[in-house]
Amino acid sequence: MKPATAAKKLDIYLPATPEEFRNGTITRAELAALQADPPQWLRDLRANGPHPKNLVAAKLGISNSGLIRGEVTEALTTDEINALLADKPDWLEAERTKHVEVLREERRKRSLNADKQREDHSDDA
Incomplete structure (x- = not known):
């Protein structure tokens, strides 16, 4: 490969x-x-590190898009990631909040879909 x-x-x-x-x-x-x-x-x-963007985003608790919005375009080392987590810049806090909200909404939608599927299957019985 x-x-x-x-x-x-x-x-x-x-x-x-x-x-x-x-x-x-x-x-x-x-x-x-x-x-x-x-x-x-x-x-x-x-x-x-340096770590790829997907791992940087995961370690920061944000999305890959959040990295771009935060103008993080290069791979970061563990020390650089830890410094960002310690400094908690405004953009990072905003992206973390946004990421949690997105994940919460995705879980809610999955739950609704699962409920609907269970309901559809119980109607078939």
Whole structure:
């Protein structure tokens, strides 16, 4: 598989990986080996970053779109993420609130759909 695919499966930021990883191809067996027994570079990258945007957003408790609205366009390290969480800028607090509201609404809709499906199935019986 391509290095970008492997990086996505490993939840790591491709440009921060070693050159041999970026320039090679990764077999499924090699990917499984990296997941089962990560080398030091992979452990360090997972622990310290830089992290891909989806993980940055998750660690900040916001959506990927929230990162863009907050003008976070680059991968962040763990220290940078922790600094944002400690500083709690206004945009981050607003995005976290918005994200919680969106998740709550999605759960409400799923619950309504599940209730409707149960009701439809009970009418069939």
